[in-house]
Amino acid sequence: MRLRLPAGRAGFTLIELMIALVAGLVVLAAATAAVAATWRGLSGGRMREGLERNARFINEALNRDLSETGVGLSSSVRFGSLSVRGDTIVILSVPYTNGLVAAPHTFQYGGAPLAPATGSCGTYCVDVDTVSWDLVANDLALLQVNNERRLVEVSAVNRSGAIASVTFRSDSTLLQHEAAYARNLQLANNGTALTKLKFVSYWVENGNLMRADRLNPNGTSAGELVATGVDSIRVSLVFSNGNEAATANPLDADGENDWDDILAVRVRAWLKSDPTDLRLNNGQPVTRAYGWWFAPRNLRYEKNRIS
Amino acid sequence: MKRSNEAGFTLISVILAVVILSIGILALGRSQAMLVRAQATSEARNVALGIARNYIEEVRSRTAIPASEGGTLVDETGTAVAGGHYNRSLTVADLGNGLYQATCNVTFPRGTQPVQIVTLIYR
Numbered sequence: 001m002r003l004r005l006p007a008g009r010a011g012f013t014l015i016e017l018m019i020a021l022v023a024g025l026v027v028l029a030a031a032t033a034a035v036a037a038t039w040r041g042l043s044g045g046r047m048r049e050g051l052e053r054n055a056r057f058i059n060e061a062l063n064r065d066l067s068e069t070g071v072g073l074s075s076s077v078r079f080g081s082l083s084v085r086g087d088t089i090v091i092l093s094v095p096y097t098n099g100l101v102a103a104p105h106t107f108q109y110g111g112a113p114l115a116p117a118t119g120s121c122g123t124y125c126v127d128v129d130t131v132s133w134d135l136v137a138n139d140l141a142l143l144q145v146n147n148e149r150r151l152v153e154v155s156a157v158n159r160s161g162a163i164a165s166v167t168f169r170s171d172s173t174l175l176q177h178e179a180a181y182a183r184n185l186q187l188a189n190n191g192t193a194l195t196k197l198k199f200v201s202y203w204v205e206n207g208n209l210m211r212a213d214r215l216n217p218n219g220t221s222a223g224e225l226v227a228t229g230v231d232s233i234r235v236s237l238v239f240s241n242g243n244e245a246a247t248a249n250p251l252d253a254d255g256e257n258d259w260d261d262i263l264a265v266r267v268r269a270w271l272k273s274d275p276t277d278l279r280l281n282n283g284q285p286v287t288r289a290y291g292w293w294f295a296p297r298n299l300r301y302e303k304n305r306i307s
Numbered sequence: 308m309k310r311s312n313e314a315g316f317t318l319i320s321v322i323l324a325v326v327i328l329s330i331g332i333l334a335l336g337r338s339q340a341m342l343v344r345a346q347a348t349s350e351a352r353n354v355a356l357g358i359a360r361n362y363i364e365e366v367r368s369r370t371a372i373p374a375s376e377g378g379t380l381v382d383e384t385g386t387a388v389a390g391g392h393y394n395r396s397l398t399v400a401d402l403g404n405g406l407y408q409a410t411c412n413v414t415f416p417r418g419t420q421p422v423q424i425v426t427l428i429y430r
Contacts, residue, residue, distance in 0.1 A: 037339070041346075048350065198339050240370065268384045291384025293361040295368030 040279050047273045047280060051229075055271055055290045058209060058227050062267060063294060065200040065211075068093045070298035072101045073142070073197070078250045079149040080259030082296065085247055088203040089265065090175045095198040097134060104144070105129050107192035108163050114189075117181035121165040124155075124180060125162045126187065126194060130164045134196050138215050140175070141168070145189040153181045153215050166194060171219050175199055202226070204233050207272075229274035231287055238264040238293075260302065264295035265303040313402055348417045355393055355415035358385045359424040362411050372430045373399045375408050393418050405430050 012020070070081035094102050094110045101300030105128035111122040115258050119125040126143070134140060139154045152168035159165075163202045172182040201211045201221050209230045212221035250258040269292070272285040280286070316324075358381060366373050375398050380391035394414040399407050407428045414421040 034335075041342075045346075052353070153400075238365075242369075263370075264365070268386070289359060289383045290357065291386060293364045293368075293385075295364065300368055 019144075043277050044280055047277060047286060051271055051273050051286070051288050054227055054274075055269070055288070056228070056237060058271075059290075059292050061211070061226055062089075062202065062292065064177060064266065065091055065202075066296050068198075068200070068293045069296035070268045070302070071096075072161075075260040075262065075299075076147065076149065077255075077260055078175065080248060082237075082260055082262055082265060082299065083259065084237055085176055085249070087233040087235060088176065088201060089235055089267075090177070091200045092175075092177075093198050095196060099147040100132070100178040100267055102134055102196040103131075103132055104193035105131070105135070105164070105166075107187065107189065107194075109187075109189055109192075111189075111252040114187050116184040116186040119187065121158075122167060124170050125165055125167045126192070127163050127165050128194050130159055130162055133159070133164065135164070135166060135194070138217055140197045140199050141166075142197050142214055143168070143180075143185075143190075144193050144195065145188050147178070148183075148185055150185055151175060151177045151197070152184055153179075153219055154196075155217070169219050174185055174219060175201060175221070201231075204230050207231065229272050229285075231272045233270075234268045236266050237262050238266055248296060261300055264293060264299070267292045267294070324328075325376070325428040334406045344417065348415075349368055350411070351392075351415040352418060352422055354383045355418070355422045356424075358393055358395060359411045359422050361385050362413075363409065363424050363426050366397065366411070367426065367428055373397070373407050373428055375399045394421075 028167065061119075066082070069091050070093060073081045073092055075081045083090045083092075096102070107120070108127045108129055109121070114120065117123070120127045135154050135157055137154055137156055141152050143150045143152045143156055151174040153171070153174060154166055155169050156167040157164055158167075168180060170181075171179050173179050198213070200211065202209060202211050202224070204210070205223065207228065207230060208225050208229040210223035211226040212223045214222040216222050236244050236246055237248060237255050239248075240263045241256050241261070243257055244266065245257060248257055248259045248262065255261075269290045270287050272287045274285065277283070343358065362385060376396060378394045378396045379387050380389065381393050381395050382388050382391045385395070392415070396412050398410045398412070400410075402408055407430060408425065409428055410423060410425045412421040412423050
């Protein structure tokens with residue numbers, strides 16, 4: 001049976017329908033594009049927010065650790081409580097335990113003067129007092145002989161009564177500092193001491209920011225991942241005379257730009273978005289540059305005292 | 308063949324409808340463009356604020372008495388470079404008794420007003 005429309009209700013012609021369809025499709029496509037753009041904008045916002053959050057976190061982490069620079073440990077011309085090289089920062093301080101600053105353990109040796117690069121209980125071993133004892137294996141310690149300072153990593157401790165024989169690793173550099181018997185250090189019967197140290201170091205490895213506050217038994221830093229998405233970091237030192245350099249220069253003729261002239265540290269960081277979004281920037285991570293300035297309080301005090 | 312009751316729309320009503328639609332679409336497009344611009348400006352302002360904050364820190368850590376500085380072109384890390392997109396300047400007012408008011412202004416791309424950080428320094 002064929003249906004017939006009542007008179008006056010002619011319906012649409014094919015052309016009309018097609019035009020309506022095309023117009024509808026165009027409107028639909030435009031609406032879809034607008035929604036897609038909104039989503040893309042949202043992803044972009046999220047990505048930028050992630051970058052900002054990462055940057056803020058790194059800034060705060062560095063600020064927190066750098067604020068402890070030089071606590072109980074003032075710098076000298078050849079030894080800085082803060083040292084940098086390339087993308088690495090090393091922060092040294094004397095730790096506090098139970099409200100007391102770690103005290104130096106004095107050398108307990110009364111024999112004939114020791115030859116350079118020789119210890120009292122073995123080549124890499126010194127006998128010290130055990131008052132308020134705090135040193136264990138893998139600790140970082142400062143071996144000070146009058147004005148000379150070296151870092152050592154304790155490898156074993158042998159306590160016997162009031163004397164502890166502390167063995168340390170032989171590396172002549174440790175955490176960017178002169179270590180053990182570097183430059184043929186000669187232990188003196190008077191004026192030699194061993195003090196427990198605390199360190200924090202930062203560096204970039206495979207796009208991650210690493211932080212360490214412990215040493216491995218082999219003398220390397222036990223790094224832990226702090227932040228991802230770090231393209232690169234460049235650290236420079238700012239000295240009290242206003243100069244800025246990649247590192248200190250204590251060996252030149254002038255008394256400026258030495259390790260005890262550091263006023264602040266400038267960190268330039270290039271962070272990249274993580275993870276990448278295929279809809280943004282052709283799927284490539286977006287890199288953003290940040291610049292931070294840190295002036296650790298203790299260094300400021302040192303400088304104020306000098307000037 | 309001629310069909311009756313084929314009234315349709317007049318040209319005027321169609322044109323009117325198209326005009327109204329275009330106005331709507333244009334307004335939407337404009338608001339979208341403004342949104343994108345506002346986002347870019349806010350990003351640049353954020354960077355400028357970071358530059359100003361770091362520079363004030365830098366000025367505070369100097370031991371010398373702070374002095375005014377003219378505009379310096381800097382990049383987003385605050386490093387002085389030729390052709391930097393941010394312009395950093397410092398104005399220092401002596402308030403007497405060793406107290407100085409330091410104002411750091413940083414202009415940024417697309418920004419009408421510079422970001423400004425004011426601090427008091429005692430020397």
